Amino acid sequence: MLLTRGYHADSLNAQEYTATDSVTADIMRIRDEMLVVCDTTTNFMFSGDDKLTEADPHAYWLMSRMMEAMTMIQYADDGLAWALAMNENVKEYGRRIDRDIYEEDAEDAAAIAVNHLMNIYSAGNQPEINTASYVDAIVAVYRTTNEYIRLMRIYSDEPLGELLYREYSEWFDLNNAVNGIMTFYTYGAAHYSALPMDINGHLRHWSERRLEELELEREIFWHDGEYRFPDRCTKVSLRKYERLLEEFKNIRVQDVVKYVVSEWEEKDYDFAWEVFGEAFDFELILYMHCLYDVALHKWLDVREEIAICLGEERGEAYRDMTARVTSRLYEELKELRKIRY
Numbered sequence: 001m002l003l004t005r006g007y008h009a010d011s012l013n014a015q016e017y018t019a020t021d022s023v024t025a026d027i028m029r030i031r032d033e034m035l036v037v038c039d040t041t042t043n044f045m046f047s048g049d050d051k052l053t054e055a056d057p058h059a060y061w062l063m064s065r066m067m068e069a070m071t072m073i074q075y076a077d078d079g080l081a082w083a084l085a086m087n088e089n090v091k092e093y094g095r096r097i098d099r100d101i102y103e104e105d106a107e108d109a110a111a112i113a114v115n116h117l118m119n120i121y122s123a124g125n126q127p128e129i130n131t132a133s134y135v136d137a138i139v140a141v142y143r144t145t146n147e148y149i150r151l152m153r154i155y156s157d158e159p160l161g162e163l164l165y166r167e168y169s170e171w172f173d174l175n176n177a178v179n180g181i182m183t184f185y186t187y188g189a190a191h192y193s194a195l196p197m198d199i200n201g202h203l204r205h206w207s208e209r210r211l212e213e214l215e216l217e218r219e220i221f222w223h224d225g226e227y228r229f230p231d232r233c234t235k236v237s238l239r240k241y242e243r244l245l246e247e248f249k250n251i252r253v254q255d256v257v258k259y260v261v262s263e264w265e266e267k268d269y270d271f272a273w274e275v276f277g278e279a280f281d282f283e284l285i286l287y288m289h290c291l292y293d294v295a296l297h298k299w300l301d302v303r304e305e306i307a308i309c310l311g312e313e314r315g316e317a318y319r320d321m322t323a324r325v326t327s328r329l330y331e332e333l334k335e336l337r338k339i340r341y
Helices: 017-035 049-057 057-070 076-096 103-120 124-156 159-185 196-220 236-247 254-264 268-278 282-310 312-335
Strands: none
Touching: 017 076, 049 103, 049 124, 057 076, 057 103, 057 124, 076 103, 076 124, 076 236, 103 124, 103 268, 124 159, 124 196, 159 196, 159 282, 159 312, 196 312, 236 282, 254 268, 282 312
């Protein structure tokens, strides 16, 4: 099964080698490739910054490893491989600082150390603030992906483990699609200096919210009985969600101009066409819409499979969580309708 501890692809004979073993082997191969990528392959804003290395050389090393390997992510399996590579780097980080604590605590503490290091940039100039927000967003993605890995490992020998892997894969695609909609539509015409900070803020918030949800879902997986959720939830029907998503389909520049000018006191269409006429790649926006649409329906389908797998009581609690997450995703997509510039 996927992502079991101590797995070695060459330990399996031909009779034992299954499709899921093949996926695991691919993930581990990618992890190993990420572990050997050179620290200086990519030139980041923080590359070679003495004030960061002097403040905490070990957290700086870990951050560099995290960011270098992150550039290799394209697909969901790459995301899992990246988090696994980070976990191996965390072990080395623990040796460097002479700390020996429980593995999950060590991973969480290491992520916090990177956040603390970037506080130096958070008080700096705008490019430094933008960089800090990006690193913080990537740390949030790591922690969320790592929580998925922890859940998969717990259920590695059960059908639920495979379902969790599929749910993660659809979440990865959904997250990429909404990121694309935000980048190419919501902020497609924006060029102000704090733009990266705003985009990174969304990415971090989305990942942190998913992490909170996964922690609640873990409780559902582990316990029978009454489940208490922190707040009330207004459920969103799939049809209502689909209508919102349709608003990003087949949009044209005249729609953008009309929308923007409607918010202006002086209705200057000529100026609007000058500013927004060539700012958007509508084919790319349509592509992101299609990715989102496919990922959303697949994500809902696999979550229903998980609910069925959990049985009646826990299944209903998990369906309630699905409704809560769906409501959040809907509100975040709704927020992206407003063009920012």
